[in-house]
Amino acid sequence: MRALVLAALAASIAHASAEEAFVTNQLSDDLMVVDLATARAVATIPIGGKPAGVAVSADGRFAYVTSPDAKAVTVVDAATRKVSGRIEVGGGPLGIAVAPDGKTVYVADWYAAAVRVIDAATRSVTASVAVGASPSGLAVTPDGRWLLSADRDDDSLSVVDTATRERKASIKVGTRPFGVTIDADGKRAYTANVGSNDVSVIDLAAGSEIGRVPVGMRPYAVALAQGRGFVTDQYGGTVSVFDLATLKPVKRITVGDYPEGIAATADGKRIIVANWESNTLHIIDATELKVIGEVKTGDGPRAFGAFLRRTE
Amino acid sequence: MRVTIGRRTAVAAALAAVGAAALTAAFTPAWAHGPTRQKVRESIEINADPAKVWAAIGNFQDMSWLPPVTKTEGEKGNEIGATRRLTLTGGATVDEELYKFDGAGMTYSYRITAVDVKALPVTNYSSTLTVAPSADGKGSTLEWAGAFYRGFPNNDPPPELSDEAAVKAVKGLYQAGLESLKKKIESGS
Numbered sequence: 109m110r111a112l113v114l115a116a117l118a119a120s121i122a123h124a125s126a127e128e129a130f131v132t133n134q135l136s137d138d139l140m141v142v143d144l145a146t147a148r149a150v151a152t153i154p155i156g157g158k159p160a161g162v163a164v165s166a167d168g169r170f171a172y173v174t175s176p177d178a179k180a181v182t183v184v185d186a187a188t189r190k191v192s193g194r195i196e197v198g199g200g201p202l203g204i205a206v207a208p209d210g211k212t213v214y215v216a217d218w219y220a221a222a223v224r225v226i227d228a229a230t231r232s233v234t235a236s237v238a239v240g241a242s243p244s245g246l247a248v249t250p251d252g253r254w255l256l257s258a259d260r261d262d263d264s265l266s267v268v269d270t271a272t273r274e275r276k277a278s279i280k281v282g283t284r285p286f287g288v289t290i291d292a293d294g295k296r297a298y299t300a301n302v303g304s305n306d307v308s309v310i311d312l313a314a315g316s317e318i319g320r321v322p323v324g325m326r327p328y329a330v331a332l333a334q335g336r337g338f339v340t341d342q343y344g345g346t347v348s349v350f351d352l353a354t355l356k357p358v359k360r361i362t363v364g365d366y367p368e369g370i371a372a373t374a375d376g377k378r379i380i381v382a383n384w385e386s387n388t389l390h391i392i393d394a395t396e397l398k399v400i401g402e403v404k405t406g407d408g409p410r411a412f413g414a415f416l417r418r419t420e
Numbered sequence: 421m422r423v424t425i426g427r428r429t430a431v432a433a434a435l436a437a438v439g440a441a442a443l444t445a446a447f448t449p450a451w452a453h454g455p456t457r458q459k460v461r462e463s464i465e466i467n468a469d470p471a472k473v474w475a476a477i478g479n480f481q482d483m484s485w486l487p488p489v490t491k492t493e494g495e496k497g498n499e500i501g502a503t504r505r506l507t508l509t510g511g512a513t514v515d516e517e518l519y520k521f522d523g524a525g526m527t528y529s530y531r532i533t534a535v536d537v538k539a540l541p542v543t544n545y546s547s548t549l550t551v552a553p554s555a556d557g558k559g560s561t562l563e564w565a566g567a568f569y570r571g572f573p574n575n576d577p578p579p580e581l582s583d584e585a586a587v588k589a590v591k592g593l594y595q596a597g598l599e600s601l602k603k604k605i606e607s608g609s
Contacts, residue, residue: 134456219575
Protein backbone atom coordinates (compact mmCIF):
# COMPACT_ATOMS: atom_id res chain seq x y z
CA MET A 109 0.00 0.00 0.00
CA ARG A 110 2.67 2.41 1.08
CA ALA A 111 4.83 1.46 -1.87
CA LEU A 112 1.90 2.11 -4.16
CA VAL A 113 1.34 5.59 -2.77
CA LEU A 114 5.05 6.37 -3.07
CA ALA A 115 5.09 5.10 -6.62
CA ALA A 116 2.07 7.21 -7.47
CA LEU A 117 3.69 10.28 -5.93
CA ALA A 118 6.92 9.68 -7.78
CA ALA A 119 5.00 9.22 -11.00
CA SER A 120 3.08 12.44 -10.58
CA ILE A 121 6.22 14.40 -9.74
CA ALA A 122 8.10 12.90 -12.65
CA HIS A 123 5.21 13.73 -14.92
CA ALA A 124 4.82 17.32 -13.77
CA SER A 125 8.54 18.00 -13.48
CA ALA A 126 8.78 17.81 -17.23
CA GLU A 127 8.35 21.55 -17.42
CA GLU A 128 10.10 24.69 -16.22
CA ALA A 129 9.23 28.38 -16.31
CA PHE A 130 11.84 30.90 -17.48
CA VAL A 131 10.75 34.16 -15.90
CA THR A 132 12.22 37.57 -16.73
CA ASN A 133 12.45 39.65 -13.55
CA GLN A 134 12.72 43.04 -15.18
CA LEU A 135 13.47 45.18 -12.12
CA SER A 136 15.99 42.75 -10.62
CA ASP A 137 17.62 42.32 -14.05
CA ASP A 138 17.64 38.53 -14.14
CA LEU A 139 16.05 35.39 -15.49
CA MET A 140 14.84 32.83 -12.98
CA VAL A 141 14.09 29.20 -13.65
CA VAL A 142 11.18 27.67 -11.75
CA ASP A 143 10.58 23.93 -11.58
CA LEU A 144 6.81 23.68 -11.95
CA ALA A 145 6.41 20.30 -10.26
CA THR A 146 7.97 21.36 -6.99
CA ALA A 147 7.04 25.05 -7.44
CA ARG A 148 10.60 26.04 -6.57
CA ALA A 149 13.12 28.40 -8.08
CA VAL A 150 16.06 26.29 -9.22
CA ALA A 151 18.30 28.93 -10.81
CA THR A 152 18.71 32.68 -11.23
CA ILE A 153 20.74 33.94 -14.18
CA PRO A 154 21.91 37.59 -14.28
CA ILE A 155 20.90 39.21 -17.59
CA GLY A 156 20.99 43.03 -17.29
CA GLY A 157 19.39 45.68 -19.48
CA LYS A 158 15.93 45.26 -17.91
CA PRO A 159 14.90 41.90 -19.41
CA ALA A 160 11.28 41.68 -20.54
CA GLY A 161 10.58 39.28 -23.40
CA VAL A 162 11.50 35.61 -23.39
CA ALA A 163 11.10 32.74 -25.82
CA VAL A 164 12.21 29.17 -25.21
CA SER A 165 12.98 27.11 -28.33
CA ALA A 166 10.67 24.15 -28.96
CA ASP A 167 13.51 21.67 -28.39
CA GLY A 168 14.14 23.26 -24.99
CA ARG A 169 17.80 24.01 -25.70
CA PHE A 170 17.79 27.79 -25.56
CA ALA A 171 15.95 30.65 -23.90
CA TYR A 172 16.19 33.93 -25.79
CA VAL A 173 15.74 37.02 -23.64
CA THR A 174 15.22 40.63 -24.78
CA SER A 175 16.79 43.51 -22.83
CA PRO A 176 15.33 46.78 -24.14
CA ASP A 177 17.71 48.97 -22.13
CA ALA A 178 20.76 47.06 -23.40
CA LYS A 179 19.34 46.88 -26.95
CA ALA A 180 20.31 43.22 -26.97
CA VAL A 181 19.10 39.65 -26.93
CA THR A 182 20.74 37.25 -24.51
CA VAL A 183 20.98 33.58 -25.41
CA VAL A 184 20.75 31.28 -22.40
CA ASP A 185 21.63 27.59 -22.50
CA ALA A 186 18.46 26.34 -20.84
CA ALA A 187 19.89 23.09 -19.43
CA THR A 188 23.14 24.44 -17.99
CA ARG A 189 21.52 27.80 -16.98
CA LYS A 190 24.46 29.69 -18.47
CA VAL A 191 24.55 32.69 -20.79
CA SER A 192 25.94 31.36 -24.05
CA GLY A 193 25.71 34.45 -26.23
CA ARG A 194 24.57 37.99 -26.69
CA ILE A 195 23.22 39.55 -29.87
CA GLU A 196 23.28 43.32 -30.34
CA VAL A 197 20.04 44.20 -32.12
CA GLY A 198 19.70 47.96 -31.47
CA GLY A 199 16.45 49.83 -30.90
CA GLY A 200 14.09 48.60 -28.21
CA PRO A 201 13.84 44.80 -28.34
CA LEU A 202 10.74 43.59 -26.49
CA GLY A 203 8.56 40.84 -27.95
CA ILE A 204 10.38 37.71 -29.12
CA ALA A 205 9.53 34.38 -30.74
CA VAL A 206 11.45 31.38 -32.03
CA ALA A 207 10.47 29.52 -35.20
CA PRO A 208 9.27 25.95 -34.47
CA ASP A 209 12.43 24.51 -36.08
CA GLY A 210 14.60 26.68 -33.85
CA LYS A 211 16.56 28.12 -36.76
CA THR A 212 15.22 31.67 -36.70
CA VAL A 213 14.48 34.08 -33.87
CA TYR A 214 12.22 37.10 -34.37
CA VAL A 215 12.52 40.24 -32.23
CA ALA A 216 10.07 43.15 -32.21
CA ASP A 217 11.59 46.62 -31.99
CA TRP A 218 9.21 48.56 -29.75
CA TYR A 219 10.48 51.91 -31.03
CA ALA A 220 10.63 51.11 -34.70
CA ALA A 221 7.91 49.60 -36.84
CA ALA A 222 10.07 46.57 -37.49
CA VAL A 223 10.81 42.97 -36.58
CA ARG A 224 14.47 41.92 -36.65
CA VAL A 225 15.26 38.47 -37.97
CA ILE A 226 18.06 36.61 -36.20
CA ASP A 227 19.80 33.55 -37.57
CA ALA A 228 20.03 31.22 -34.56
CA ALA A 229 23.14 29.45 -35.86
CA THR A 230 25.28 32.54 -36.47
CA ARG A 231 23.52 34.62 -33.79
CA SER A 232 23.33 37.68 -35.98
CA VAL A 233 20.62 39.93 -37.41
CA THR A 234 20.16 38.93 -41.04
CA ALA A 235 17.08 40.91 -42.05
CA SER A 236 14.46 43.37 -40.93
CA VAL A 237 10.73 43.20 -41.69
CA ALA A 238 8.59 46.35 -41.80
CA VAL A 239 5.42 45.98 -39.70
CA GLY A 240 3.03 48.42 -37.96
CA ALA A 241 3.81 50.89 -35.16
CA SER A 242 5.09 49.64 -31.78
CA PRO A 243 5.23 45.91 -32.50
CA SER A 244 4.78 44.08 -29.19
CA GLY A 245 3.90 40.39 -29.02
CA LEU A 246 5.16 37.97 -31.67
CA ALA A 247 4.11 34.42 -32.51
CA VAL A 248 4.92 31.94 -35.27
CA THR A 249 2.37 29.47 -36.66
CA PRO A 250 3.09 25.78 -35.84
CA ASP A 251 4.06 25.10 -39.48
CA GLY A 252 6.57 27.97 -39.35
CA ARG A 253 5.08 29.74 -42.39
CA TRP A 254 3.68 32.86 -40.78
CA LEU A 255 4.92 35.29 -38.20
CA LEU A 256 2.31 37.40 -36.41
CA SER A 257 3.14 40.75 -34.85
CA ALA A 258 0.74 42.64 -32.57
CA ASP A 259 1.33 46.22 -33.69
CA ARG A 260 0.14 48.05 -30.63
CA ASP A 261 -0.07 51.60 -31.88
CA ASP A 262 -1.67 50.61 -35.19
CA ASP A 263 -4.46 48.58 -33.59
CA SER A 264 -3.61 45.78 -35.97
CA LEU A 265 -1.96 42.41 -36.39
CA SER A 266 0.71 42.00 -39.08
CA VAL A 267 0.97 38.70 -40.91
CA VAL A 268 4.49 38.14 -42.22
CA ASP A 269 5.52 35.45 -44.70
CA THR A 270 8.57 33.89 -43.06
CA ALA A 271 9.98 32.68 -46.42
CA THR A 272 9.99 36.07 -48.18
CA ARG A 273 10.18 38.10 -44.96
CA GLU A 274 7.50 40.46 -46.18
CA ARG A 275 4.28 41.56 -44.60
CA LYS A 276 1.41 39.92 -46.46
CA ALA A 277 -1.49 41.40 -44.51
CA SER A 278 -2.46 43.71 -41.71
CA ILE A 279 -5.60 42.71 -39.83
CA LYS A 280 -7.54 45.28 -37.80
CA VAL A 281 -8.13 44.20 -34.19
CA GLY A 282 -9.16 45.96 -30.96
CA THR A 283 -7.38 48.94 -29.46
CA ARG A 284 -3.68 48.57 -28.57
CA PRO A 285 -3.07 44.82 -29.01
CA PHE A 286 -0.12 43.65 -26.89
CA GLY A 287 0.24 39.88 -26.56
CA VAL A 288 -0.62 37.50 -29.42
CA THR A 289 -1.17 33.74 -29.16
CA ILE A 290 -1.77 31.18 -31.91
CA ASP A 291 -3.72 27.94 -31.29
CA ALA A 292 -2.16 24.48 -31.74
CA ASP A 293 -3.83 24.00 -35.15
CA GLY A 294 -2.51 27.30 -36.44
CA LYS A 295 -6.05 28.33 -37.34
CA ARG A 296 -6.80 31.12 -34.93
CA ALA A 297 -4.89 33.89 -33.20
CA TYR A 298 -5.90 35.86 -30.13
CA THR A 299 -4.69 39.35 -29.22
CA ALA A 300 -5.03 40.97 -25.79
CA ASN A 301 -6.16 44.55 -26.45
CA VAL A 302 -4.85 46.81 -23.68
CA GLY A 303 -6.89 49.83 -24.80
CA SER A 304 -10.30 48.29 -25.40
CA ASN A 305 -10.20 45.76 -22.54
CA ASP A 306 -11.02 42.81 -24.77
CA VAL A 307 -9.53 39.96 -26.80
CA SER A 308 -9.71 39.83 -30.59
CA VAL A 309 -10.25 36.42 -32.15
CA ILE A 310 -8.67 36.18 -35.61
CA ASP A 311 -9.32 33.55 -38.27
CA LEU A 312 -5.93 33.20 -39.94
CA ALA A 313 -7.16 31.58 -43.18
CA ALA A 314 -9.79 34.28 -43.65
CA GLY A 315 -7.37 36.96 -42.51
CA SER A 316 -9.97 38.73 -40.40
CA GLU A 317 -11.22 39.27 -36.89
CA ILE A 318 -14.20 37.00 -36.20
CA GLY A 319 -15.01 37.88 -32.61
CA ARG A 320 -14.30 40.04 -29.61
CA VAL A 321 -14.39 38.87 -25.98
CA PRO A 322 -14.73 41.38 -23.12
CA VAL A 323 -12.13 40.78 -20.38
CA GLY A 324 -10.79 42.68 -17.32
CA MET A 325 -8.96 45.97 -17.35
CA ARG A 326 -5.72 46.36 -19.35
CA PRO A 327 -5.32 42.81 -20.70
CA TYR A 328 -1.71 41.80 -21.41
CA ALA A 329 -1.56 38.33 -22.97
CA VAL A 330 -3.56 35.17 -23.69
CA ALA A 331 -2.96 31.46 -22.97
CA LEU A 332 -5.01 28.57 -24.37
CA ALA A 333 -5.91 25.28 -22.65
CA GLN A 334 -8.87 22.91 -22.19
CA GLY A 335 -10.94 24.70 -24.84
CA ARG A 336 -10.61 27.96 -23.00
CA GLY A 337 -8.73 31.23 -23.23
CA PHE A 338 -6.98 32.64 -20.16
CA VAL A 339 -6.16 36.36 -20.15
CA THR A 340 -4.06 38.37 -17.70
CA ASP A 341 -5.83 41.62 -16.69
CA GLN A 342 -3.06 43.93 -15.45
CA TYR A 343 -5.19 46.54 -13.68
CA GLY A 344 -7.92 44.04 -12.81
CA GLY A 345 -5.57 41.73 -10.89
CA THR A 346 -7.42 38.80 -12.45
CA VAL A 347 -7.19 36.12 -15.10
CA SER A 348 -10.29 36.28 -17.32
CA VAL A 349 -11.38 32.89 -18.62
CA PHE A 350 -13.52 32.51 -21.76
CA ASP A 351 -14.86 29.64 -23.85
CA LEU A 352 -13.04 29.24 -27.18
CA ALA A 353 -16.12 27.82 -28.95
CA THR A 354 -18.81 30.25 -27.78
CA LEU A 355 -16.40 33.16 -27.02
CA LYS A 356 -18.42 33.77 -23.85
CA PRO A 357 -16.77 34.77 -20.56
CA VAL A 358 -16.58 31.90 -18.04
CA LYS A 359 -14.94 33.27 -14.92
CA ARG A 360 -12.44 35.74 -13.51
CA ILE A 361 -9.81 34.25 -11.23
CA THR A 362 -8.20 36.59 -8.71
CA VAL A 363 -4.41 36.38 -8.93
CA GLY A 364 -1.62 38.77 -7.81
CA ASP A 365 -1.36 42.44 -8.70
CA TYR A 366 -0.57 43.39 -12.30
CA PRO A 367 -0.53 39.90 -13.80
CA GLU A 368 1.38 39.91 -17.11
CA GLY A 369 3.07 36.91 -18.77
CA ILE A 370 0.82 33.86 -19.02
CA ALA A 371 1.32 30.41 -20.56
CA ALA A 372 -0.27 26.96 -20.53
CA THR A 373 1.75 23.85 -19.75
CA ALA A 374 2.17 21.40 -22.64
CA ASP A 375 -0.43 19.00 -21.17
CA GLY A 376 -2.93 21.85 -20.86
CA LYS A 377 -3.49 21.15 -17.18
CA ARG A 378 -1.90 24.24 -15.69
CA ILE A 379 -1.78 27.94 -16.43
CA ILE A 380 1.28 29.84 -15.22
CA VAL A 381 0.97 33.58 -14.50
CA ALA A 382 3.67 36.14 -13.60
CA ASN A 383 2.39 38.87 -11.26
CA TRP A 384 4.53 41.94 -11.92
CA GLU A 385 3.61 43.95 -8.83
CA SER A 386 3.29 41.11 -6.31
CA ASN A 387 6.56 39.45 -7.36
CA THR A 388 4.95 36.04 -7.58
CA LEU A 389 4.27 33.29 -10.08
CA HIS A 390 0.82 31.74 -9.76
CA ILE A 391 -0.06 28.25 -10.87
CA ILE A 392 -3.71 27.82 -11.90
CA ASP A 393 -5.51 24.51 -12.35
CA ALA A 394 -6.92 24.90 -15.86
CA THR A 395 -9.89 22.63 -15.15
CA GLU A 396 -10.83 23.71 -11.63
CA LEU A 397 -10.10 27.35 -12.54
CA LYS A 398 -8.41 28.17 -9.28
CA VAL A 399 -4.95 29.09 -8.02
CA ILE A 400 -3.21 25.99 -6.68
CA GLY A 401 0.34 27.24 -6.19
CA GLU A 402 2.47 30.30 -5.70
CA VAL A 403 6.21 30.89 -6.15
CA LYS A 404 8.12 33.97 -5.03
CA THR A 405 10.00 35.64 -7.88
CA GLY A 406 12.52 38.46 -8.20
CA ASP A 407 11.34 42.04 -8.67
CA GLY A 408 8.94 42.85 -11.48
CA PRO A 409 8.38 39.49 -13.25
CA ARG A 410 7.09 40.03 -16.80
CA ALA A 411 7.66 36.73 -18.63
CA PHE A 412 6.39 38.17 -21.89
CA GLY A 413 6.44 35.36 -24.44
CA ALA A 414 6.62 31.56 -24.64
CA PHE A 415 8.36 31.19 -21.27
CA LEU A 416 7.77 27.49 -20.52
CA ARG A 417 10.30 24.78 -21.32
CA ARG A 418 9.68 21.05 -21.68
CA THR A 419 12.51 19.10 -20.18
CA GLU A 420 11.67 15.69 -21.62
CA MET B 421 31.50 39.55 -52.45
CA ARG B 422 29.82 42.55 -54.06
CA VAL B 423 26.44 40.93 -53.50
CA THR B 424 27.12 40.57 -49.80
CA ILE B 425 28.15 44.19 -49.45
CA GLY B 426 25.08 45.34 -51.40
CA ARG B 427 22.72 43.39 -49.20
CA ARG B 428 24.30 44.66 -46.03
CA THR B 429 23.96 48.25 -47.18
CA ALA B 430 20.30 47.67 -48.01
CA VAL B 431 19.60 46.22 -44.57
CA ALA B 432 21.40 49.12 -42.90
CA ALA B 433 19.43 51.63 -44.97
CA ALA B 434 16.16 49.91 -44.06
CA LEU B 435 17.11 49.97 -40.38
CA ALA B 436 17.89 53.69 -40.55
CA ALA B 437 14.62 54.44 -42.33
CA VAL B 438 12.40 52.68 -39.80
CA GLY B 439 14.35 54.28 -36.98
CA ALA B 440 13.58 57.75 -38.30
CA ALA B 441 9.90 56.93 -38.78
CA ALA B 442 9.63 55.68 -35.23
CA LEU B 443 10.90 58.96 -33.79
CA THR B 444 7.85 60.79 -35.01
CA ALA B 445 5.39 57.96 -34.42
CA ALA B 446 6.42 57.27 -30.83
CA PHE B 447 5.13 60.54 -29.40
CA THR B 448 1.53 59.52 -28.94
CA PRO B 449 1.07 61.15 -25.54
CA ALA B 450 -1.40 59.03 -23.57
CA TRP B 451 -0.22 55.59 -24.65
CA ALA B 452 3.40 55.53 -25.71
CA HIS B 453 5.76 54.49 -22.94
CA GLY B 454 9.26 53.27 -22.14
CA PRO B 455 10.15 49.60 -21.93
CA THR B 456 10.31 49.20 -18.15
CA ARG B 457 7.43 49.80 -15.78
CA GLN B 458 8.56 51.16 -12.43
CA LYS B 459 7.08 50.51 -9.01
CA VAL B 460 7.06 52.46 -5.78
CA ARG B 461 5.52 51.21 -2.55
CA GLU B 462 5.56 53.38 0.55
CA SER B 463 3.74 52.94 3.84
CA ILE B 464 3.39 54.70 7.17
CA GLU B 465 2.14 53.79 10.64
CA ILE B 466 -0.55 56.13 11.92
CA ASN B 467 -1.61 56.21 15.55
CA ALA B 468 -5.35 56.17 14.81
CA ASP B 469 -8.15 53.75 14.11
CA PRO B 470 -8.23 52.43 10.49
CA ALA B 471 -11.75 53.86 10.11
CA LYS B 472 -10.43 57.29 10.96
CA VAL B 473 -7.61 57.05 8.40
CA TRP B 474 -10.06 55.79 5.80
CA ALA B 475 -12.35 58.73 6.54
CA ALA B 476 -9.45 61.06 5.71
CA ILE B 477 -8.54 59.51 2.36
CA GLY B 478 -11.61 57.47 1.32
CA ASN B 479 -13.31 60.22 -0.66
CA PHE B 480 -11.93 60.20 -4.21
CA GLN B 481 -13.29 63.70 -4.70
CA ASP B 482 -11.08 65.19 -1.98
CA MET B 483 -7.32 64.94 -2.23
CA SER B 484 -6.68 67.99 -0.07
CA TRP B 485 -4.57 65.77 2.21
CA LEU B 486 -1.78 65.71 -0.38
CA PRO B 487 0.42 68.83 0.08
CA PRO B 488 0.75 70.15 -3.52
CA VAL B 489 -2.99 69.75 -4.22
CA THR B 490 -4.88 73.04 -3.94
CA LYS B 491 -8.19 71.97 -5.51
CA THR B 492 -10.08 68.76 -6.35
CA GLU B 493 -12.94 68.91 -8.86
CA GLY B 494 -14.65 65.83 -10.21
CA GLU B 495 -17.66 63.76 -11.06
CA LYS B 496 -19.42 60.58 -9.95
CA GLY B 497 -18.13 60.44 -6.36
CA ASN B 498 -16.58 57.07 -5.58
CA GLU B 499 -18.19 55.15 -8.43
CA ILE B 500 -15.99 53.06 -10.74
CA GLY B 501 -15.12 55.41 -13.59
CA ALA B 502 -15.38 58.54 -11.38
CA THR B 503 -13.06 61.32 -12.52
CA ARG B 504 -11.27 64.16 -10.80
CA ARG B 505 -9.00 67.03 -11.75
CA LEU B 506 -6.36 68.00 -9.22
CA THR B 507 -4.93 71.49 -9.36
CA LEU B 508 -1.42 71.74 -7.94
CA THR B 509 0.45 74.66 -6.40
CA GLY B 510 1.63 76.67 -9.40
CA GLY B 511 -1.41 75.81 -11.50
CA ALA B 512 -0.54 72.49 -13.16
CA THR B 513 -3.40 69.98 -13.31
CA VAL B 514 -3.62 66.19 -13.11
CA ASP B 515 -6.65 64.28 -14.46
CA GLU B 516 -7.42 60.97 -12.79
CA GLU B 517 -9.96 58.17 -13.01
CA LEU B 518 -11.07 55.69 -10.34
CA TYR B 519 -11.02 52.05 -11.48
CA LYS B 520 -11.29 50.04 -8.27
CA PHE B 521 -13.05 50.96 -5.02
CA ASP B 522 -13.63 48.71 -2.02
CA GLY B 523 -15.00 50.63 0.97
CA ALA B 524 -15.16 47.55 3.22
CA GLY B 525 -11.59 46.61 2.31
CA MET B 526 -10.54 50.26 2.68
CA THR B 527 -8.72 50.37 -0.64
CA TYR B 528 -9.06 52.03 -4.04
CA SER B 529 -7.09 52.31 -7.27
CA TYR B 530 -6.98 55.09 -9.81
CA ARG B 531 -4.98 56.06 -12.85
CA ILE B 532 -3.77 59.30 -14.34
CA THR B 533 -5.44 60.06 -17.65
CA ALA B 534 -3.60 63.33 -18.33
CA VAL B 535 -0.56 64.99 -16.79
CA ASP B 536 2.25 67.18 -18.04
CA VAL B 537 5.56 65.35 -17.57
CA LYS B 538 6.95 68.66 -16.27
CA ALA B 539 4.56 68.38 -13.30
CA LEU B 540 5.12 64.65 -12.72
CA PRO B 541 7.63 62.87 -15.00
CA VAL B 542 5.57 59.71 -15.57
CA THR B 543 3.27 58.11 -18.12
CA ASN B 544 0.68 55.32 -17.81
CA TYR B 545 0.54 55.88 -14.05
CA SER B 546 -1.77 53.91 -11.76
CA SER B 547 -1.82 53.73 -8.00
CA THR B 548 -3.52 52.08 -5.03
CA LEU B 549 -4.15 53.35 -1.50
CA THR B 550 -4.88 50.80 1.23
CA VAL B 551 -5.63 51.21 4.95
CA ALA B 552 -5.10 48.20 7.24
CA PRO B 553 -4.81 47.63 10.98
CA SER B 554 -1.17 47.95 12.04
CA ALA B 555 0.76 44.79 12.96
CA ASP B 556 0.48 45.53 16.71
CA GLY B 557 -3.26 46.13 16.35
CA LYS B 558 -3.08 49.55 17.99
CA GLY B 559 -3.21 51.80 14.97
CA SER B 560 -3.20 51.75 11.20
CA THR B 561 -0.88 51.18 8.31
CA LEU B 562 -1.50 53.29 5.25
CA GLU B 563 0.12 52.02 2.08
CA TRP B 564 0.49 53.82 -1.23
CA ALA B 565 1.63 51.77 -4.21
CA GLY B 566 2.26 53.09 -7.71
CA ALA B 567 3.05 51.59 -11.11
CA PHE B 568 4.18 53.80 -13.98
CA TYR B 569 6.56 54.33 -16.86
CA ARG B 570 9.12 57.13 -17.14
CA GLY B 571 8.17 60.50 -18.66
CA PHE B 572 10.11 59.92 -21.89
CA PRO B 573 8.41 57.34 -24.10
CA ASN B 574 11.32 56.71 -26.46
CA ASN B 575 14.80 55.24 -26.26
CA ASP B 576 17.66 56.98 -24.42
CA PRO B 577 15.71 59.43 -22.22
CA PRO B 578 17.08 62.78 -21.02
CA PRO B 579 18.01 62.61 -17.30
CA GLU B 580 14.93 64.55 -16.12
CA LEU B 581 12.62 62.04 -17.83
CA SER B 582 14.50 58.82 -17.01
CA ASP B 583 13.35 55.78 -15.03
CA GLU B 584 15.32 57.06 -12.03
CA ALA B 585 13.73 60.53 -12.22
CA ALA B 586 10.24 59.00 -12.35
CA VAL B 587 10.87 56.79 -9.31
CA LYS B 588 12.42 59.67 -7.37
CA ALA B 589 9.48 61.99 -8.07
CA VAL B 590 6.80 59.46 -7.14
CA LYS B 591 8.67 58.25 -4.05
CA GLY B 592 9.06 61.85 -2.87
CA LEU B 593 5.40 62.57 -3.47
CA TYR B 594 4.26 59.46 -1.59
CA GLN B 595 6.56 60.08 1.38
CA ALA B 596 5.50 63.72 1.66
CA GLY B 597 1.82 62.80 1.32
CA LEU B 598 1.94 60.04 3.93
CA GLU B 599 3.91 62.16 6.42
CA SER B 600 1.52 65.06 6.00
CA LEU B 601 -1.53 62.85 6.48
CA LYS B 602 -0.04 61.21 9.59
CA LYS B 603 0.55 64.63 11.15
CA LYS B 604 -2.92 65.82 10.24
CA ILE B 605 -4.66 62.76 11.70
CA GLU B 606 -2.52 62.39 14.81
CA SER B 607 -2.87 66.08 15.68
CA GLY B 608 -6.62 65.67 15.36
CA SER B 609 -7.03 68.42 12.79
